[in-house]
Amino acid sequence: MDVYGEIFILEKIPQAAPRLDYLNIRCGARLIAILGILFGVTISTMLLIKDRKNLTPATLILVVFLSIFVIVTIMFVLASVLLLMAALDENPDLMSYYIWLSIVYLCIQLVLAIIIPLLLIVEGRYPPVIALIWMVIVMIVGLGWTHFISVVSSYRLSLLSANQF
Structure with a gap:
């Protein structure tokens, strides 16, 4: 078989349809919120039940911040997965x-990453x-996640510039 025959066989393969036609990923924000909140509330409930004898106001604030951190982390990971699917x-x-969802969640995560250790020290x-x-x-x-977001953002810009020409 020559090269032209192989190219002809490749041309017979149908073009791949968009992979997300069956899934409306705009509903992803709701999915992110529901799963993140359920997971965070579950973790905070487990912490409160386990350590309820030694509950101080600082411990309660720490549990709340840890729960928010877990919620935001889950939301960030789900937003990143949906970002990859959109890419x-x-x-x-x-x-x-x-x-933008990933950037917002990452900023909240990094702020909490500073506040939680300060509470542990206090x-x-x-x-x-x-x-x-x-x-x-x-x-x-x-920083690693920021690099991932910037790579996907660059890919998005290259798609937009390719569509202009």
Whole structure:
């Protein structure tokens, strides 16, 4: 078989349809919110039941912030997955929507990553060195996710510029 015959066989393969026709990923924001809130409330309930004998106001505030952190982390991961699905579908509108959702969730996550260790230090449960190490680790992970968002954003811009020509 020659090269032209192989190309002819490849041309017979039908073009791939968009992968997300069967799924309306605009409903992703609701899915993100519902799953994130359920998971966060479950974790906070487990923490409160386990440690209810030693409950102080600082512990209660810490549990609330940890629950919000878990909720936002789950929401961020789901938004990133939906962002990747929108990128695979080459849909620039949905990509920009999920890029902004991911950026908002990442900012909330990074703010909480600073507040939670400070509360742990104030409460006296951990030495400052451990809290600082945790902050650095979360910031490095945040930088990795920021790089992922910027790569997808660049891909979105290249799709938009390709559509203009």
